Amino acid sequence: MKNTTSFEDILVDKYGNKGTESRDKFDTESLAFRLGIMLKEARQEAQLTQEQLAERTGTKKSYISRIERGLSDIQVSSYYKLIEIGLGKTLNISIG
Numbered sequence: 720m721k722n723t724t725s726f727e728d729i730l731v732d733k734y735g736n737k738g739t740e741s742r743d744k745f746d747t748e749s750l751a752f753r754l755g756i757m758l759k760e761a762r763q764e765a766q767l768t769q770e771q772l773a774e775r776t777g778t779k780k781s782y783i784s785r786i787e788r789g790l791s792d793i794q795v796s797s798y799y800k801l802i803e804i805g806l807g808k809t810l811n812i813s814i815g
Contacts, residue, residue, distance in 0.1 A: 752789030758801060759787040765806050776805040 734742040762772050762783075768784040778801075785791040786801075795812070802810040 724760060747792065748789065751786075751792055754793060755787045755789040755791075758783075758798075761802065761806050761808060762787075763809075766804070772801065772805045776800050 730742065730745070734745040736742060737746070748758070762769070767775075769780045769787070772778075772779045773783050783801075786793055799810050802808050
């Protein structure tokens with residue numbers, strides 16, 4: 720039988736335990752990336768360009784681009800505005 724390694728074990732080996740500086744940095748960047756992917760998919764589903772979404776929400780295309788590439792640490796209120804006002808969708812947040 721092969722030994723299996725959990726994803727958490729891989730993260731600990733590479734970035735350290737939760738609460739360490741390197742792991743916190745990875746977790747933050749990972750979340751920014753996932754939020755960017757979700758925004759991009761929702762925007763494309765709504766058949767909007769980055770420019771159109773920016774116009775609807777009073778932001779800049781470059782800001783939308785940075786978020787979609789995971790390069791912006793976005794606040795929940797800003798993400799809410801993009802999803803609810805810009806895309807006309809509902810933002811649901813859960814704590815698990």
